[in-house]
Amino acid sequence: MASNTVASAALLLTLNLLFFTLVSSTYVPCPPPPKSHKPTHKSPPSAPKQPATCPKDTLKLGVCADLLGSVRVVVGPSRTKCCSLISGLADLDAAVCLCTAIKANVLGVNLNVPVSLSLLLNSCEKQMPAGYKCA
Numbered sequence: 001m002a003s004n005t006v007a008s009a010a011l012l013l014t015l016n017l018l019f020f021t022l023v024s025s026t027y028v029p030c031p032p033p034p035k036s037h038k039p040t041h042k043s044p045p046s047a048p049k050q051p052a053t054c055p056k057d058t059l060k061l062g063v064c065a066d067l068l069g070s071v072r073v074v075v076g077p078s079r080t081k082c083c084s085l086i087s088g089l090a091d092l093d094a095a096v097c098l099c100t101a102i103k104a105n106v107l108g109v110n111l112n113v114p115v116s117l118s119l120l121l122n123s124c125e126k127q128m129p130a131g132y133k134c135a
Contacts, residue, residue, distance in 0.1 A: 054097030083124035099134035
């Protein structure tokens with residue numbers, strides 16, 4: 001009876017090895033999913049952002065005269081209107097823009113140019129560029 005048990009175990013082990021070998025040798029990886037011809041949802045390309053420039057109509061800078069008339073003006077419509085005109089500009093570009101307006105007397109008052117320019121830039125949270133002179 002012991003030989004019968006050993007023979008059954010040997011047959012079972014042989015069949016297991018045979019079936020595991022057959023199953024593992026036929027493994028084929030899954031193919032990649034087919035490419036869909038449906039257009040994927042993409043956001044429309046955004047328009048390139050236009051660089052900020054000094055207003056072509058320098059008369060718009062006349063709103064900045066109110067800032068010069070009252071040093072006490074810290075927040076208010078005058079500051080908002082004036083600063084929004086130069087908000088996207090770099091410090092140097094803002095200085096050149098305001099210098100041009102001051103020299104053209106667009107603001108409508110006789111001004112001390114360096115002081116007025118510095119005051120306007122500072123009130124709009126801009127810095128006077130080092131070495132820049134409004135001449």
